[in-house]
Amino acid sequence: MRRPQREIEESASRITRRGLLLGGATGAFMAVLAGRMRYMQVEEADKFRLLAEDNRIRxxxxxxxxxxxxxxxxxxxxxxxxxxxxxxxxxxxxxxxxxxxxxxxxxxxxxxxxxxxxxxxxxxxxxxxxxxxxxxxxxxxxxxxxxxxxxxxxxxxxxxxxxxxxxxxxxxxxxxxxxxxxxxxxxxxxxxxxxxxxxxxxxxxxxxxxxxxxxxxxxxxxxxxxxxxxxxxxxxxxxxxxxxxxxQLTVDAKLQRFVQARLAPESASAVVMDVDTGDLLAIASAPSFDPNKFVRGISQADYNALTADDHRPLANKSVQGLYPPGSTFKMVSALAALEAGVVTAGETFYCPGHKEVGGRRFHCWKRGGHGWVDLHTSLKRSCDVYYYELAERAGIERISAMARRLGLGEKFDIPMSAVAQGLTPTKSWKAQRHKQDWVVGDSLNASIGQGFVLTSPLQLAVMTARLATGQGIAPRLVKSIDGVEQPVINGGPLGLGPTTMTQIRKAMYAVTNHQGGTAYSSRIIAEGMRMAGKTGTSQVRSVVVRNEDVPWEERDHALFVAYAPFDRPKYAVSVVIEHGGGGSRAAAPVARDIMLQALYGELPPLEAYPKKQHWEIEQRQKNLPLGLGEGGPGISDRA
Amino acid sequence: MSFLEYNLKTVPSGLSKVLYLNWAIILLLTTIASVGFLMLYSVAGGDMGRWAEPQMKRFAVGLVGMIVVAMVPIYVWRNTAALAYVMSIGLLVVVELFGSTGGGAQRWIDLGFMRLQPSEVMKITLVMLLAAYYDWLDLKKTSRLIWVLIPVMLTLLPTFLVLRQPDLGTALLLVAGGGLVMFAAGVHWLYFAAVVATGAGAVTAVFQSRGTAWQLLADYQYNRIDTFISPGDDPLGAGYHITQSKIALGSGGWTGKGFMQGTQSRLNFLPEKHTDFIFTTLAEEFGFIGAFSLLVLYGLLILFCVVSALQNKDRFSALLILGVAMTFFLFFAVNMSMVMGLAPVVGVPLPLVSYGGSAMLVLLLAFGLVQSAHVHRPRGRV
Missing domain, CATH: 3.90.1310.10 (Penicillin-binding protein 2a (Domain 2))
Known part of the structure; x- marks a missing residue:
């Protein structure tokens, strides 16, 4: 059946109207799209081109x-x-x-x-x-x-x-x-x-x-x-x-290995320095740890073991550790007094075993006293009372100034972590730090390297090198960078009188080479290798008791400084053994072994040692772990 | 009752119908599809076999299908519109129940030789049904509420099913397609004004509900809208597609970087470069001139359809042609707006250019309907 003609016409006209409207609308929308295209691709093209470059290239x-x-x-x-x-x-x-x-x-x-x-x-x-x-x-x-x-x-x-x-x-x-x-x-x-x-x-x-x-x-x-x-x-x-x-470091890996091995298992530190160039041939701190573990990410258990160890393997004792230098400081006090002219080398003092100052009694380490002592004897036998007398005359300012001249209290510029400055006390320092006046007793304590004085093993080595040469040499750790030799730092002559220096050196020679010297048993007998040194024992606690009677951590620190060969100094060595007891017994033998190793460049012949000690030395040399195989110098090699 | 009494003497019959096809439309379709082949060859890095060749085969099959559909008298299509619609709904339900999940959404049925996407078919069968409905409906009743509600329901039913998949893009296209056919049929504009007003209200409601217990959309849908509003906020995350698309498109400039020279597409900066974002590659490689030319081709296609519709005195035919043309328009308008950052990223392909069997086949069959309407249009005095 057909619809009436009128309806067909009506429908067609409506569709035409709406169709044209729709066509117009779509046309308008397409114009918007074209406009957007033009905007992005023509007007904004540069911006997008830049972004595209970024996108493509990384x-x-x-x-x-x-x-x-x-x-x-x-x-x-x-x-x-x-x-x-x-x-x-x-x-x-x-x-x-x-x-x-x-x-x-x-x-x-x-x-x-x-x-x-x-x-x-x-x-x-x-x-x-x-x-x-x-x-x-x-x-x-x-x-x-x-x-x-x-x-x-x-x-x-x-x-x-x-x-x-x-x-x-x-x-x-x-x-x-x-x-x-x-x-x-x-x-x-x-x-x-x-x-x-x-x-x-x-x-x-x-x-x-x-x-x-x-x-x-x-x-x-x-x-x-x-x-x-x-x-x-x-x-x-x-x-x-x-x-x-x-x-390139100044350190000799072979010597460093020897030093680390010789120090173990003590909690100890040693420095070997070339007295002419300041080159640090060995700078060791024991016990040590394996740095490879840190690179790989150390396990919590390993790390806890390191931090819990009372021998503090992580501490860098050679530059960071500060110890009272004890009797190794006596050269400083002696030089200060001699240079000031308040005493002469030949002047003698009587040591009854103690000295009374301001109502307090200051003891000599030797209870019975040393009797009459001059400079030479005082150093050789390490008489404390002699230095109490010197301190009274010279005063702390002169002593501290001399200490700084010799490199103590100076923060040396070497590329190691936590390099410590140490302390050479003065009156103004005490007033500022402790809000107290300096008393004579403080000077007496300082004169024998106790009380406020603090030094690091590195500073002690520098001091020894300066005493040996009279030059203001400073330590050097980096020998060259990419083949370019790094400068040697030498502050020039210290300006100390040659006579006084000779007197001090002779006394140090006596310490290790003359009967009665505190380190006589640690002498070197090879000719042309003779060693001059000084022992030191620094108290950890004030009451004097036998070291064997107290727990490890309360025992005295053992120190020894030395240079050799005496007539033509080459190396200065300092050794600090924490809670090792006496310097002559614990530190001096270690220092001698290190010195000989440095002088010979390898394990020294037994002939360098006194005959009586050969068997003991031989045993020790045999047992030193000098290789780098299994159980090398990691943390595990400590008993 | 019909608006058309077929006068077999004036309507071409037999193989001679081929001569009466709208050859301008066929030429435009082929040209557009050829642009697609070229781009698919380019994004595959000069590989014919990857996308271009299968696409050409599908186009050939689709073209044959189109002519077959065009040979069938238009009244047959009108009379089977309701059946086609019911079958499409049935397929949507099947997808809902057994469909495979592609790209996070249930969209297609695997038929073995091809993947059938019922929602694509639905877009066309909905247009067919609505055209047939208005052909059947008394002209005077067009704007009466009850007779308006019926096509609204017919549109919303598949929309609801598609939303369940979920496929927001197709759902919007269905609503818009249905609405445009109703508009073309002459439904009073006040209804559309009301819908637009309600729509604005609904959008407000959707945003107000965000984050509350009665949230109306899924989170990813909100994110897509956020991304659309401000793609730069998260250039490597949600806004990535749009940002990269704009960079590629904008960097094309006037004349483009040259065929196969699009660095952005070449380097995989573009997502979905062979499907939804293929226009970006075209714009990057052929610049404004190339992109605008494609737009002109699309515009001409729409123009020829509208002219054909307006010449057609058959109400079903005219509405069908307009409906197909509008659906086609919606495809490329939404796709281009999306890649140019004017609309949110909804999965709508660029018609005839994007790689994809279902969409191309369905579109070509839809143009078969347009051709059938054109061939079998009433001639002389009706």
Missing amino acids: YDLIPPNRGLIFDRVGTPIATNEQTYRVVLMPEDVEDLDHTFALLQRLIPLTAEDITDVRKEIRRAAPGAPVTVADRLSWEDIAEVAVNGPTLPGVHPEVGLSRVYPRQGDFAHVVGYVGPVSDYYLSKIENPDPLLLTPRFQVGRVGVEEKQEAVLRGRAGNKQVEVNARGRVMRELERADGDAGRDV
């Missing part, structure tokens, strides 16, 4: 190879080792659980490791690789590489990581590298973008920290074309950076 940093550290003859102390690691591109992994399960069969991977990796994946920026396992063996990495097709998104990679082949020997000198902490970053303005790269390591302690600028080098960069997921499609341009510069 700048990746090429981490520089960290500079190496060598000893004075070229023995590697800190090196970079190729390590194999497995990284994972999270967006390419289809089934994370499955991937981990497969990986666990191929490489050592604990449940905690996986939890950590999952955490890192959640935090990682899109397209950033996440390290699953580090420091894998070649066999493990080969397994992963072979199974590559079943492990989409998992890639084996090669990287460099710091290794300390000398293990604990240089732990305190060279320190170690570690990850960049947030605290570390907060301290620097405009941090090097390298620091922000994941798993980048910087020097945290010691030379590694202090010479960071030298060792790090400059990052290179490469322009890579990447896709939206950050995957590198190809490399466009590459600008290699500068590798870190190599640092």
Whole structure:
């Protein structure tokens, strides 16, 4: 049936009206689309073109190879080792659980490791690789590489990581590298973008920290074309950076090994210094620890063991440890008095075993007293009362000034951590620090290296070197940087009278070479190698009792300083053995062994020692662990 | 009752119908599809076999299908409109029950040789049914409330099913498509004004409900809207697609970077580069000139359809042609707005250009209906 003609016309006109309206509307909308296109592609084109460039090209940093550290003859102390690691591109992994399960069969991977990796994946920026396992063996990495097709998104990679082949020997000198902490970053303005790269390591302690600028080098960069997921499609341009510069230390690795071994198992420290150049040939602190553990991330148990140890393996005793120098300070007091002219070398004092000052009785270490003593005898036999008399005449200001002239109380500029300044007390210092007036008793205590005086083993070595040469030599730890020799620091002649110096040196010679000298048993008998020295015993507690009767931590510190050969000084040595008892018994033999090792460059012949001691020395030499094999100088070698 | 009495003497019959096809439309469709082949070849990095070849085969099949549909007298399609609609609804329910999940949503049925997306079919069968409805309905009743509510219900039923999948883009296209056919049929404009007002109210309600117990949309849908409003906030997260799309498109400039030279698409910065975001590659490689040319092609296609509709004195035919043209318009308008950052990212392909079998096949069959209406239009005095 047909509709009436009128309705057909009506329908057609309505559709025409609405159809035209719709056509117009779509046309208008298309005009809007065209306008938008024109706006984006013509007016804003430059902006988008810039964004597109950014999009396409990514700048990746090429981490520089960290500079190496060598000893004075070229023995590697800190090196970079190729390590194999497995990284994972999270967006390419289809089934994370499955991937981990497969990986666990191929490489050592604990449940905690996986939890950590999952955490890192959640935090990682899109397209950033996440390290699953580090420091894998070649066999493990080969397994992963072979199974590559079943492990989409998992890639084996090669990287460099710091290794300390000398293990604990240089732990305190060279320190170690570690990850960049947030605290570390907060301290620097405009941090090097390298620091922000994941798993980048910087020097945290010691030379590694202090010479960071030298060792790090400059990052290179490469322009890579990447896709939206950050995957590198190809490399466009590459600008290699500068590798870190190599640092050569003044230390002799062989001697350092000997010193570390000789000091163990005591809590002790020793410094060997070249008296002419100030080169530190050995600077040791025992016990030590294996810095490689810190690079790899030390376990909580290992770390707790280090911090709980009463011998404080982490402390850098040679520069950080401050001890009352005890009788090793007597050369300072003597020089101060002689130079001031308040006493002559030949003047004698009577030592009854004590001295009464201001109602207080100051004892000599020898209860019965030394009788009549002059300068020579006082040093040789270490009479305290003689120095009490000198202190009364010279006064603390002269003594402290002389101490500073000899390098005590000075913070030397060597690239080690926590280098301490020590203390050479003065009247104004006490007034400021303790709000008390200086009393004569303080001077008396200071004159024998007790009371307020504090020195580090490094400062004692410098003092000894200056006494031996009369030159204001300062220690040097870095021999050269990238082959460029570093300057020797010598403040010039100390300006001390040659006669007084000779008197002091002769007295020091007597200490180790004359019958009755406090270190006579630790003499060197090889001609041309004779050693001059001075013992020191610094009290930890004020009451005088036999060391054997008190617990270890209350016993006296044993000290010894020496230089040799006497007629043509080459090396100065200082040894501090914490709670070791007397300097002559505990420290002097150690210092002699170290001195001989330094002079000979190897284990000295028995002929250098007095005949009676040969058997004992031979036994000790045999038992010294001088190799760097298993059970080397790590923390585990201590009983 | 019909608006058309078929005069077999004036309507072409047999194979001669081919001569009466709207060849301008076929030419435009082929040109647009060829642009698609070119772009698919380009985004595959010069690989024919990946996307371009399958797409060409589908186009050929679709073109044959279109001509077959065009040969069938238009009244047959009118009479089967209701059946087609019911079958489409049935397919939507099947998807709801057994459909495979593609891209997080249940959208297609795997038929073995192709994946059938019932929501694509639904867009056309809805237009067919509404055209048939208004062909049947007394002209005077067009704007009466009860007779307005019926097509509204017919539109909302599939919309509701599609939303359940969930597929916001198709749901919006269905509502808009149905609404446009009703508008073309002459429903009083006050209804549309009311709907627009209610819609504005609903949008407010949707946003007010966010974060409350009666939240109306899923969180990801809110996120998409957030992303649309401010894509720069999270350039590597939710706003990534739009930001990358705009960068690629904008960096094309006047003349583009040249065929196969689009760095952004080449480097995988673009998501869905062969489907929803293919226009971006075109705009990047051929610049404003290329993008605008495609828009002109689309515009011409719409123009020829509208002209054909207005020439057609058959009410079903005219409404069907307008409905198909409007659905087609909605496709490319929404897609282009999306890639140019004018609309939120909703999964709407660029018609005939984006890679995808279902959508292209359905569109070509829909143009078959347009051709049938064109071939079988009443001629002379009716």
